[in-house]
Amino acid sequence: MNRKISILIVDDEESVRDSLYNWFIEDDYKVECAEDAKKALSILESEDFDIILADIKMPGMDGMEMLKRIKTLRKDAIVIIMTAFATIDTAVQALKDGAFDYVTKPFDPDDLSHLIRNASKQISLAEENEKLREKMVSLENIENLVGRSAGMQKVLAEIESVAQSNASVIITGESGTGKELVARAIHANSPRKFFPMVSVHCGALTESLLESELFGHEKGAFTGAVYNRKGRFEMADSGTIFLDEIATISPKMQVELLRVLETKSFMRVGGTKEITSDFRVISATNRDLKGMVEEGLFREDLYYRLNVVNISVPPLRERAEDIPLLVDYFIKKYCTTMNKPLITIETAAMKRLEEFSYPGNIRELENMIERAIVVGNGKKITLRDLPIGKETVASSVESLDDLEKNHINQILTKYKWNISAAAKALQVDRATLYNKIRKYNLSQKE
Amino acid sequence: MDADKISLISFGYFDQEILEKISADIQDEFSFPVWHRRGNLDLGEFYDPKRRQYNGTTLLKKVETDFSQVNEKTIGLFSVDLFIPILTYIFGQAYLNGKTGIVSVYRLNNELYGLKADDRLLHQRFRKEIIHEIGHLFGLIHCREAECVMRSSTYVEDIDQKGYKLCLDCRNRLLNK
Numbered sequence: 001m002n003r004k005i006s007i008l009i010v011d012d013e014e015s016v017r018d019s020l021y022n023w024f025i026e027d028d029y030k031v032e033c034a035e036d037a038k039k040a041l042s043i044l045e046s047e048d049f050d051i052i053l054a055d056i057k058m059p060g061m062d063g064m065e066m067l068k069r070i071k072t073l074r075k076d077a078i079v080i081i082m083t084a085f086a087t088i089d090t091a092v093q094a095l096k097d098g099a100f101d102y103v104t105k106p107f108d109p110d111d112l113s114h115l116i117r118n119a120s121k122q123i124s125l126a127e128e129n130e131k132l133r134e135k136m137v138s139l140e141n142i143e144n145l146v147g148r149s150a151g152m153q154k155v156l157a158e159i160e161s162v163a164q165s166n167a168s169v170i171i172t173g174e175s176g177t178g179k180e181l182v183a184r185a186i187h188a189n190s191p192r193k194f195f196p197m198v199s200v201h202c203g204a205l206t207e208s209l210l211e212s213e214l215f216g217h218e219k220g221a222f223t224g225a226v227y228n229r230k231g232r233f234e235m236a237d238s239g240t241i242f243l244d245e246i247a248t249i250s251p252k253m254q255v256e257l258l259r260v261l262e263t264k265s266f267m268r269v270g271g272t273k274e275i276t277s278d279f280r281v282i283s284a285t286n287r288d289l290k291g292m293v294e295e296g297l298f299r300e301d302l303y304y305r306l307n308v309v310n311i312s313v314p315p316l317r318e319r320a321e322d323i324p325l326l327v328d329y330f331i332k333k334y335c336t337t338m339n340k341p342l343i344t345i346e347t348a349a350m351k352r353l354e355e356f357s358y359p360g361n362i363r364e365l366e367n368m369i370e371r372a373i374v375v376g377n378g379k380k381i382t383l384r385d386l387p388i389g390k391e392t393v394a395s396s397v398e399s400l401d402d403l404e405k406n407h408i409n410q411i412l413t414k415y416k417w418n419i420s421a422a423a424k425a426l427q428v429d430r431a432t433l434y435n436k437i438r439k440y441n442l443s444q445k446e
Numbered sequence: 447m448d449a450d451k452i453s454l455i456s457f458g459y460f461d462q463e464i465l466e467k468i469s470a471d472i473q474d475e476f477s478f479p480v481w482h483r484r485g486n487l488d489l490g491e492f493y494d495p496k497r498r499q500y501n502g503t504t505l506l507k508k509v510e511t512d513f514s515q516v517n518e519k520t521i522g523l524f525s526v527d528l529f530i531p532i533l534t535y536i537f538g539q540a541y542l543n544g545k546t547g548i549v550s551v552y553r554l555n556n557e558l559y560g561l562k563a564d565d566r567l568l569h570q571r572f573r574k575e576i577i578h579e580i581g582h583l584f585g586l587i588h589c590r591e592a593e594c595v596m597r598s599s600t601y602v603e604d605i606d607q608k609g610y611k612l613c614l615d616c617r618n619r620l621l622n623k
Contacts, residue, residue: 015503019530025542027598028587082532106497108534109600 005120006030006048010040010066011055011082016105020053023112037061037069044073045219045228046273051100051119056083056090064094071098073219073228076126078119082107131194145181146329147322151314155182158311163189168261170246170306171284173313176361179284180244182313186282187240195239198232202253203245210253212269214260221270233266236279246283246306247292251299258302281306316358316365323354326362330369331381338373345381356388405440408433417444449519449545452478452580455485455509456523460551465523468573475577475595475612476584476620478519485513489526502528502536502548510546519583521576524550537575537599540582547579554602571602574610581612585623589616 007029009020017033024031032049034040036058044052052070056063063081070077078100083090091102100119103111145156162169163186171179180199187197205213212222216231232241249257260266265276283306292298316323327345335342345353349372358364372385408426415421423433436442452472454465469480487508492500509522521540528536528550537554540547554571556564574595581596589596594613599605612620 013531015501015531019503019532022539022542023530023533026582026588106529106532106534109536112533113598113600 004028004030005050005116005123006032007051007053007116008040008043008049009033009053010035010037010058010063011053012036012058013055016055024116027116029116037063037066040066041069041073044070044077046271048074048228050078050123051116052077052079054079054081056081056094064090064097067094067097067099072226075227078122080115080119131196145178145185146325147319148325149314149319149322151319152322155311155313158309159185159189162186162309162311164191165309166280167308168280168306169282169309169311170289171282171311171313172289173284173286174315174361175286176358176363177313177315178362179286179313180242182311183240183242183282183284187242187280190240190280192239192280196236197240197242198236199242199244200232201244203248207250207253210249211256214257215266215268216271216275217269218271221268225270228268231266231268233260233277233279234268234275237277238279240280240282243281243283245285247285247287247289247298254299254302258299258305261302261305316361320354323365324350326365327353327369330366331373334370334373340373340378343373343376343379343381346383349381349383349386352383352386352388401440404436405442408436408440409442412437412442412444448517449478450517451481452476452519452521453481453483453515454521454523454576455483455513457485457487457489458523458525460523460525464569464572467569468576471573471610472577472580476580481518485509485522487512489524494529497529499527499529499535500524502530502539502550506539506541506546506548509548510541510544514546518545519580520546521579521583522546522548523576524548525552526550527552537605538579540579542582542587543585544583547583549575549579554605559602567606570610571605574605574608575599577610577612581616581620584620586612586616586619589613591615 007024009017009024009031010033011017011020012035014035017035021031021033032043034043037054038060040052040054054063054066058066061069063083067079067081070079079098081094081099081102082105083102084105094102100122101115103115145152145159147153159182169183169186171182173179183199184197187193200210200213202210208222212225212229212231214232216229216234217225219225219228261281264278265274267274289298289303289307293300293303327350331343331345353365353368360367368386368388369381371387372381376382376385408422411422411425415425419430419433423430426433454469456465465482469482472478472480489500489505492505492508494501505522505524505528509520513522514520528538528548530536530539535553538547538549549572551568551572552558554568554575556562556567577595578599586596588598591597591613592607593609593611594616595608595610596612596616597604597608599608
């Protein structure tokens, strides 16, 4: 770990605070002291510390109560309880309440060094774990970018050329085309790859929630803000922030976002401290952002700030030659995930998949393959395993009458030609259903 | 730097010849003239009967207020067992970037650990600890280099393993201060 470990010492005895302060400062730790629990909690509300070394006996709030309060502020805080009066009961209670360790004063210099070394190792492992997880996700997702079509090759070339830079990227494309995968691929190939890529789905959050999600909040900033919480910009420090569905953000958020992108600094909701973060922005939208700018729905200055590089991901129907590759890829992926032997796909089924128009793009194809593996015979994906019939493939030329006929037939089959049940499901009366059966010459097959 | 000399003040008896050798080594390391004088202090007020040791924190403050002079880095030399409130014992301590430190020879002596007395080893340990504390006075923090005198030592064996000189990095840090 390259950064300095920070330690907060909480003890009512000045000599203890001074001793520990001098001891740790010589070891190059960042150290601060508090003479009681109240002061410590107030410090912790505005600043995070890696390790909190707290006395158990203090006037006012004792160390055990403070431990509980610290845990409500930060669940992962490493608190080491110190006491001159050690009992097994208090030690056990401290550990049950989430203390990292428990030591009796005075301690051997070596014990203190070991204690802090162990705590530092824990912090370091947790951070490393987080980074590795992010990296694994990035690497996994870059493999998902499958395709030999000219459109996809162009996208891959653009990813390669833009990844090494720090430029803001906007990814456009229909829903389900894999915009987030493109963002992950850029991140995974960039110098920031060992730091997190943090995704925010702007469209899924209300304005106030998005504000708190992006900038974080201080405890008590609003109802329900029971913890101090880091925002996504803070989490993305040294890494990448991916703002999905950017077109959905409100005019107020557009202004705030522009300011953050320009200064790379912000304040948590309810906070007073300016926080700086070094992040790269990648955003995505399935809407015509330029058109929105012209209509006055999206700020022009923000648009140009986000749109330094534009990568357009083609819809699946424009790169049908990639479908067999994608099908193979998804078969392998889901057979492995479901712990099933690798299966194949019959030619007719593949042909049907290649003919389909995929309004839901790759996401829809992926779901179809996953479903086919679940419901199939475990050897080969057949036409029957696919949720698309011939009529669906030809949906663009299907008449309204055909649609109605097929739907009524499906419902009647489902309810075993029980007219009352089928009419109820179709939300028509029985007479209407009989008229439709006559109109379309429908009959029950044996 | 805010000092033009380093002073060693001995509280109690120390072999003059050894102190002269140590002074020469300090001068080599820090390139400041090293002075030596005696100090008189009633250690009774620093004795903690419960711990049967001497409080290093208050002793350090006393040396700073009563013995340390302007423009000098001062190290008080003792032969009593020192502690700080939080730790069972210390070999010495100093104000980081400050002007006063203390070192005790008490726990550097082999006989304390049931071993045969070894004056040569005692002298080497004492020299390393004094140079270490002076390093703190010049703002040097603990170093991870095994040979460096600024490496932290919790046991006498740790002191024996390190050298009495600053490593290249610490020397550069010192020059840049």
